[in-house]
Amino acid sequence: MLQGALIPVGCEPTSPLHRGTDEETGTAMEPLDRSVIFVSIDFEFKREGPGIQSIREIGICSLDTRDLDQSSWASHLILSTQNHIWKQKGDKNEGHGSKFIFGESNIINSR
Amino acid sequence: MIIPWSAHAKFTLKGIIETLGIPYYHLHTAGNDANYTMRVFLVLMAQSMRRMFPESTQWSTVANIQSIALGSIDAEVRNHLQRAERARLEQKLRQWLEIRLSDIYGPWDRGSIDAPYPPSTIDERHSTPHRIHSRNLDLTSLPSVLLGHDSRNLLQAVLFPAKNDTISTRSSHSNVTPSATLFVAFHLDFFRRCNNRRDDRDFSHIQTAGFSSFDTRYLKNLSTTTREILPTKNLSIAPNNSPGTFRFLFGESIPLTQKSLIETFQSYISQHESSHRVILVGWNINRALCVLRNSGFDLPNIFSSSIPIIDIKALTSAKGIRLNASAPNDISGLMQALDFEHVPARFVSEAGNVTHFLLKSLLILAIRDFHDSHAGEDLNAYQVSRIQALESIARTSAEDKWSSFTPDRLACQRREECEALKQMKKDAKNACCLERPNSDWEDNLGGGFDIELGEESIHDSSMFADLFE
Numbered sequence A: 001m002l003q004g005a006l007i008p009v010g011c012e013p014t015s016p017l018h019r020g021t022d023e024e025t026g027t028a029m030e031p032l033d034r035s036v037i038f039v040s041i042d043f044e045f046k047r048e049g050p051g052i053q054s055i056r057e058i059g060i061c062s063l064d065t066r067d068l069d070q071s072s073w074a075s076h077l078i079l080s081t082q083n084h085i086w087k088q089k090g091d092k093n094e095g096h097g098s099k100f101i102f103g104e105s106n107i108i109n110s111r
Numbered sequence B: 001m002i003i004p005w006s007a008h009a010k011f012t013l014k015g016i017i018e019t020l021g022i023p024y025y026h027l028h029t030a031g032n033d034a035n036y037t038m039r040v041f042l043v044l045m046a047q048s049m050r051r052m053f054p055e056s057t058q059w060s061t062v063a064n065i066q067s068i069a070l071g072s073i074d075a076e077v078r079n080h081l082q083r084a085e086r087a088r089l090e091q092k093l094r095q096w097l098e099i100r101l102s103d104i105y106g107p108w109d110r111g112s113i114d115a116p117y118p119p120s121t122i123d124e125r126h127s128t129p130h131r132i133h134s135r136n137l138d139l140t141s142l143p144s145v146l147l148g149h150d151s152r153n154l155l156q157a158v159l160f161p162a163k164n165d166t167i168s169t170r171s172s173h174s175n176v177t178p179s180a181t182l183f184v185a186f187h188l189d190f191f192r193r194c195n196n197r198r199d200d201r202d203f204s205h206i207q208t209a210g211f212s213s214f215d216t217r218y219l220k221n222l223s224t225t226t227r228e229i230l231p232t233k234n235l236s237i238a239p240n241n242s243p244g245t246f247r248f249l250f251g252e253s254i255p256l257t258q259k260s261l262i263e264t265f266q267s268y269i270s271q272h273e274s275s276h277r278v279i280l281v282g283w284n285i286n287r288a289l290c291v292l293r294n295s296g297f298d299l300p301n302i303f304s305s306s307i308p309i310i311d312i313k314a315l316t317s318a319k320g321i322r323l324n325a326s327a328p329n330d331i332s333g334l335m336q337a338l339d340f341e342h343v344p345a346r347f348v349s350e351a352g353n354v355t356h357f358l359l360k361s362l363l364i365l366a367i368r369d370f371h372d373s374h375a376g377e378d379l380n381a382y383q384v385s386r387i388q389a390l391e392s393i394a395r396t397s398a399e400d401k402w403s404s405f406t407p408d409r410l411a412c413q414r415r416e417e418c419e420a421l422k423q424m425k426k427d428a429k430n431a432c433c434l435e436r437p438n439s440d441w442e443d444n445l446g447g448g449f450d451i452e453l454g455e456e457s458i459h460d461s462s463m464f465a466d467l468f469e
Helices: A002-006 A064-068 B013-020 B030-052 B056-069 B074-105 B148-160 B214-220 B243-247 B258-268 B285-294 B311-317 B331-337 B347-350 B351-373 B381-395 B407-435 B437-452 B455-468
Strands: A037-049 A052-064 A077-089 A106-111 B181-190 B206-215 B234-238 B277-282 B309-311
Touching: A002 B181, A002 B455, A052 A064, A052 B030, A064 B056, A077 B030, B056 B455, B074 B234, B148 B214, B148 B277, B148 B309, B148 B311, B148 B351, B181 B214, B181 B258, B181 B285, B181 B351, B206 B214, B206 B351, B234 B309, B234 B351, B258 B407, B277 B285, B285 B309, B309 B311, B309 B351, B311 B331, B311 B347, B311 B351, B347 B351, B351 B381
Parallel strands: A077 A106, B181 B277, B277 B309
Antiparallel strands: A037 A052, A052 A077, B181 B206, B206 B234
């Protein structure tokens, strides 16, 4: 599985899809766009009763392999992280007390 | 894949990131965990790349990916701490500001959606009222409530009109020649044990609804009693059963249904719109309007956009009258502030009574405002008589006596007596029925015998006669 993930980050130099020549004309072909976006999702649940859970938070972190071409490799520029807090009726959490460290949490109001 | 894995390490995200050396802070927050998961993925990918591409040409990419995964989070943590500190300071500042504003403008209900914040002086700078806690409520579909300053101007123009005067209201944005004005006070009272948040209430949470009106034409003729000048209605969810409904002072409660509520609204507002300028009055009235809207009432049909709405609470704040800080929504605080001390608090819990006293409070506030604006001036005879007339309406007690024998209670007693009488009659009738069976039986037997026997009976009797012979 990880081997497939290595292609978008430019680690398959011998692949004909990545860099090759046109067999008829012999000219160099443009590399195919094999860029992908890796998305990591995490959920935090709230126990509302025996056997009953509801989503409390949704975290999404994405890595666009096209960003790996840029000169800066700072993690906060490469990894885009979001935190969404599901605020239900009666919840007092306004997001101020959120422990999300990679930015401001987004509050989703359930109607 | 070469990962120095401890046999004792738990197979959890925390165990993995500690094993891989990924910096972390505040686990079990979804966004943070997603970021750390991505970093774990990158480390594992870097490990695979090292294994798959041992050539040194690929190692720069591996190093870069690993640097992303193992990158420091100090800056993020620092920013996070700064945000938290800023939020804490903002909270403290907000609390401090509330205390200061409360000192200056009087108590102010934080939980109220319609409490002007701060009262009129700052609101006037905005074209629309700046309200707190309006984020969760859509107030755009509700008729707009006049600000305290506009309410005062409107009241002065309506209750103390000069000759050839015109009235300008903010809501209508038009000058109207003053004519008869009908103040309609409206109030909703909710079940005390209602656990729902105030914003989520609907018709099912209403216990009583009250209406009271004041026609300014009565100011020309005060021969009628206060009760006729301020006709009041109380709609109650269970007028016959709940003891709370016996507290309505000004008549007999009407059963509260959606139909009766809408009909009463129309009887007060729609029917008078052609002949009167109608002004709606309430206490915390946006709350009641929200409940009506949540209950599916077609508010634009009830309230045309030209109906000005005066919130007594906003007016009180604008006048700088201090209410009970611990219970700013409690109308009994207003009654005490306006010297209605003779009104027992238990009667103020009934919506119908509240509307009656709201109109009286409105008149007193208008008188006070008139005195404030004409301080040091000599009042003419017309103004003096007008003040006296308003005072007499506001101060004259229309209540018979402060006892539990309210008209509602008496009516209930009457109903109970009638029902008891009916029951007695029924019991008596049943008793008669129980005593009569013997005679009835005899009658029926005889009659039935006569009726059922016919020629056959005669025939039968002849048969018997033959036998006996």
